[in-house]
Amino acid sequence: MNKKIARYIQDHEDDLLEAWMHEMKKRESERGPNSVSNEMYYNTSKEFISIIVSNVLDSNDKYTKKMGSFAENIVRLGWPLTFITTGLQVLSTIVYERMIEEKELSAEQINEMLIGFDNWMMPISNKMIEIYSETWEKTVSLQKIALQELSAPLIPVFEKISIMPLVGTIDTERARLIMENLLTGVVKHRADVVLIDITGVPVVDTMVAHHIIQAADAVRLVGARCMLVGIRPEIAQTIVNLGINLSQVTTTSTLRKGIEKALEFTNRKIVSLEGMR
Missing domain, CATH: 3.30.750.24 (STAS domain)
Structure with a gap:
């Protein structure tokens, strides 16, 4: 199931990206970044989709490296973790609904697909939270050291x-x-x-x-x-x-x-x- 989802995202990346950005823009004023250019927003969202696909198609080391680099980038941009986790949920909903629409599935098959989506999303969400938190703590620690160095100069x-x-x-x-x-x-x-x-x-x-x-x-x-x-x-x-x-x-x-x-x-x-x- 995970590979089917990843392949579907790859094959429909542009359409999914457009629909996803449209939905996330609605949530931007509430909990998301509001000072990021459209180009930066687009590139970051595209990178996020690439990482989601990488979870299935790449090795674990390569996937973790990509996720770590992405986390550092969004921490630097000031994107809150809630916005990222919400983004993953919204993308999952969009992909799920579109896959359901394209196939005539029985209730049992729909339920099976829903379980598959949950199994696909949870590890990605947990990994993102883990790496984001580690990156944030590291950033705060470095900032604290820098501020301490400047806080009492002679x-x-x-x-x-x-x-x-x-x-x-x-x-x-x-x-x-x-x-x-x-x-x-x-x-x-x-x-x-x-x-x-x-x-x-x-x-x-x-x-x-x-x-x-x-x-x-x-x-x-x-x-x-x-x-x-x-x-x-x-x-x-x-x-x-x-x-x-x-x-x-x-x-x-x-x-x-x-x-x-x-x-x-x-x-x-x-x-x-x-x-x-």
Whole structure:
């Protein structure tokens, strides 16, 4: 039965593809991709049909390789898994109905064909879900690593002065990364002053302040001074209300003021060119 279905799909590929895309376009606004060009949509759908046929006509290794490549492509395009599984069900229904229409079958034969279609579709659906999930987890893991690498960079801006701009929330894992990058960067860049810029941190609570104090203490232990810049009025009020002690950390309201202080700490200052005439 599986080979009959695969051969039928091959022989009527263009008509089936047209009917399938027409049906899937109706579902596009609900759960499918709505920013993909018609050409990309057509090519991806055609590839999907080729893979479905490959399940029967090719070796298992070749079929798995094709399915893996397809899964990577649709994950990159942002197509949800529900849209893909629905697509398989719709295609199966279209092929089944057309095969039934072309033959005069008894009730028993129709029931046998229905069972055959279920046996054909389930392994394909399960394989797609398995490979899609693995590909998605791999993609998310790689993105997480990339974001972690960018989430706490220590940037040297002047000789002996470095800045760590922080954006977003700070959890325990990120706080650990901040600490590691600070200590590694201070030694690497031979920094005497490090500015932690929290302008982009939406909330500073007790936990966040505790992590910042720990980072400042660690920086002092390796012979550098730590400054906290970007203290907005609402953040300052929160820190006071929580009774957080930042007396050991130099603070400023803006990054510019922080850089000016950092230059003073290293016996330098910003001089206007007009003042030098």
